Each structure stands twice: as structure tokens, then as C-alpha cells.
Amino acid sequence: MSQAPTHDRLMIYGAYGYTGELIAREAVARGMAPVLAGRNEQKTGALAQELSVEARVFDLDKDAISGQLADIDVVIHCAGPFSATAPPMIAACLASQTHYLDITGEIEVFEHLFAQHEAAVAAGVVLCSGAGFDVVPTDCVAARLVEEMPEAQHLALGFDTRSGLSPGTAKTTVEGLAGGGKIRRDGRIETVKLAAQTRRIDFGDGEKAAMTIPWGDVATAYHSTGIPNISVFMPMSPKRITQVQRLNLIRPVLGFGPVQNFLKKRAGQVQGPDQSTREKRPTHVWGEATDANGGTCTARIKVANGYTVTRDASLALAQRLLEQAPAGGAYTPSRLAGWRFVESLPGSQPMTISRV
Structure with missing residues (x-):
């Protein structure tokens, strides 16, 4: 089984949205240096410049994503509507062997993610939707x-x-x-x-x-x-x-x-x-x-x-994956971190x- 590469790098995609920005600011406050990414060049660049971190601008289509995740270990995906944006980001993470988290609460997105379990096992990639208050x-x-x-x-x-x-x-x-x-x-x-x-x-x-x-x-x-x-x-x-x-x-x-x-x-x-x-x-x-x-x-x-739960939970799960990710597959938050995880927030x- 192939193993995901170790770069110790976190990307927050959709970083200039309301919740994405909360996560980005907290990540920097904790001493992390996330790559901030999104579709809007002006908004992504302005936030990255303010926080003194790297910015990347790309759309969520196959050609645009190609190569953007090659040096990224974990993505926190914050750009909705997730019914449209999660499938291409998940596919890109599987291709680049990048662990995937998102903050969706959309049932169809969860079901799509669970359907990728075997592909995630083969790629050695952890997929976990609902890494925030949802769910x-x-x-x-x-x-x-x-x-x-x-x-x-x-x-x-x-x-x-x-x-x-x-x-x-x-x-x-x-x-x-x-x-x-x-x-x-x-x-x-x-x-x-x-x-x-x-x-x-x-x-x-x-x-x-x-x-x-x-x-x-x-x-x-x-x-x-x-x-x-x-x-x-x-x-x-x-x-x-x-x-x-x-x-x-x-x-x-x-x-x-x-x-x-x-x-x-x-x-x-x-x-x-x-x-x-x-x-x-x-x-x-x-x-x-x-x-x-x-x-x-x-x-x-x-x-x-x-929203505070979403900020803290997504970053805690990202840190967990950066430090010691489990075997690849599609996970729920409690399967990934145990039920006591919520008490630790x-x-x-x-x-x-x-x-x-």
C-alpha cells in the first residue's frame, strides 16, 4: 500500500470565507504556517499578506488543481457549496496523497466521501468530512x-x-x-x-x-x-x-x-x-x-x-493528521479521534x- 508523503504542510482552501478566515487566523496564532488558498485572487492574497503566509489561487477543476497539492500534507476544505466543491477536492487529494478534511454538514457530501473509502485505503489517504460543528x-x-x-x-x-x-x-x-x-x-x-x-x-x-x-x-x-x-x-x-x-x-x-x-x-x-x-x-x-x-x-x-467548535476541531484534527495519521480510508470524526475528542475542545x- 502506498503511503502519503510527509511535508508537514497544511492548506486551508476557501480561507477568506467567514469560517475559513476564523480557521486561518487561529492557525497562525498557534504558530502554524498554513498555505491559504481560494478562487478569489484579491481576497486570498490580502489575507495571506496580512498573516504573512503563502497564498495560492486556483479553481476546483481538474486542470487547475493539478500540482497545487503536491507538497501539501493536509487540506482543510472550507469552500462551499460542498455538494459542488468537495468531489473535485477529494479526487485531487486522492491523486496527490493529501489527507482531506472539510467542514460540511451536507448529507450528500458525506455519502460521496464514504463511497471513496476503498480508493482512500489504496492511496493511504484519510478522508473526513464534518470536521467542525457539523458534525x-x-x-x-x-x-x-x-x-x-x-x-x-x-x-x-x-x-x-x-x-x-x-x-x-x-x-x-x-x-x-x-x-x-x-x-x-x-x-x-x-x-x-x-x-x-x-x-x-x-x-x-x-x-x-x-x-x-x-x-x-x-x-x-x-x-x-x-x-x-x-x-x-x-x-x-x-x-x-x-x-x-x-x-x-x-x-x-x-x-x-x-x-x-x-x-x-x-x-x-x-x-x-x-x-x-x-x-x-x-x-x-x-x-x-x-x-x-x-x-x-x-x-x-x-x-x-x-463556529468556535468548527475552528478548533478542524485544526485539532489537522494537527492529528500532520503528526500521526491512521491508515487511509473514509472516517467520521469520532472514528478518527474517539468520542472524547469533543471533551478536549x-x-x-x-x-x-x-x-x-
Whole structure:
């Protein structure tokens, strides 16, 4: 089996986006010297010059990527929409034997990555999507729950956050509306109505109304745990849940190009939370495993703001790969670093477990 070359070099692609810039600045603050890359020459160059690191400008097509990763050990891919950008970057990483991380939460991207497992094994390359808030905390909760209840047949996960959205996250949310809700039933991912399931949940900050969302764990938690039935929840006021459910009536229209373009233009005007807001708004993460007899096991953990988690988790996983990468293959975050990884992140409290 071929082995990935060792250059001890990190590339952050999409470094001038909201989250990419957070990661780039923190990497430099930690004494790293990442290569900052992206499609926009002016934005990439300006940030790299400010941080006194190397800049590379290239598009994500086969000819443009060729040779750009030859001396790179690990890529943190931050340029969305990942449904369009992840496949060519993954292919380039496999060709150049460069380990790959991204910060997506898109189910289709996770499924594409898992389909590359054999190619990654052959290349000696680690592929891991969801190396940020999507899906590190929830994935680690899932892994902890299956350790406690290996016979679980149903898994519910969720999070309660008051953090605002970055432009990229807002655009991804717009894309997801037309695709409907997603759950995993009997091992298969199924499309369901938006807000198809509702229930009241105490995520760790008091009981609240919640609805199902098409979150990345519908894909990843199955690979981390083998539990065949998975759904993901987030809190929402009853009024907002009703509004989301009404979107099911016009969901086909939401997929039309002009409608998507209009909504994405509006989403692009969103401003991501500033440092003060991030520091004041941590996240409560929750999970519940249920066995065939109705027994339940619940896990909760309080972590930092989602964007702070993404910054710290992606860099910690990159550092892990730079220092001692495991055998090549497609990984989930908990498979790559263990469920305790989430507890090691700045701002995280110990995970609590209760069983009924």
C-alpha cells in the first residue's frame, strides 16, 4: 500500500470565507504556517499578506488543481457549496496523497466521501468530512451512546444554539429546503417532509419544542454507530415549526433556479456572529439511544459556539493528521479521534450520561 508523503504542510482552501478566515487566523496564532488558498485572487492574497503566509489561487477543476497539492500534507476544505466543491477536492487529494478534511454538514457530501473509502485505503489517504460543528459534537455523542448501549435500534441527536448564521451556512440552508427533510430508517436514508417529526426535548437548557432537520448525522452517525434508525432535532418555537411545515406545500417551487438564486442572494447578506457574540452563545448538544425494549440512554454536553467548535476541531484534527495519521480510508470524526475528542475542545464541559 502506498503511503502519503510527509511535508508537514497544511492548506486551508476557501480561507477568506467567514469560517475559513476564523480557521486561518487561529492557525497562525498557534504558530502554524498554513498555505491559504481560494478562487478569489484579491481576497486570498490580502489575507495571506496580512498573516504573512503563502497564498495560492486556483479553481476546483481538474486542470487547475493539478500540482497545487503536491507538497501539501493536509487540506482543510472550507469552500462551499460542498455538494459542488468537495468531489473535485477529494479526487485531487486522492491523486496527490493529501489527507482531506472539510467542514460540511451536507448529507450528500458525506455519502460521496464514504463511497471513496476503498480508493482512500489504496492511496493511504484519510478522508473526513464534518470536521467542525457539523458534525463533531453530535457524532461524538452518538459514539458515546452506542458504547453505553450497543444494542440500540434508534438514535435521536440534536443541538440548541442561539448562534447566528454565516453567509455560507445560510446558503446551504436555502439549498436544503428543496430537498425536504431526511431521516434514516432501517439503515436507509429517506426523504420526508420538512419538520416531519416534532417533540419536546431538554437539550441541556430546559425543555423546548423541537423538529427534525436534515442534518449530517443522518449520514455519519450510521457509520459511527451502526444504529439503523436516526433522526436529528433542533429547537424551534411552535409558530416557527408550523411555518416550516407549511413550506412543504411549495417545496417543489423552492428548487427552481430563479427562486434558489433569489434566496441565496438574500442569504449572502447575512453577517456571521462576531467574536463577542460567539463567546456569549455556547451550544447544548443532546442525544438519545433507544433499544428494542424501549430502554433509553441520554447524553448531553455543553460546548462552545458552533463556529468556535468548527475552528478548533478542524485544526485539532489537522494537527492529528500532520503528526500521526491512521491508515487511509473514509472516517467520521469520532472514528478518527474517539468520542472524547469533543471533551478536549476549548469551551467543552464533560459529557453526562443517564440511562432509563
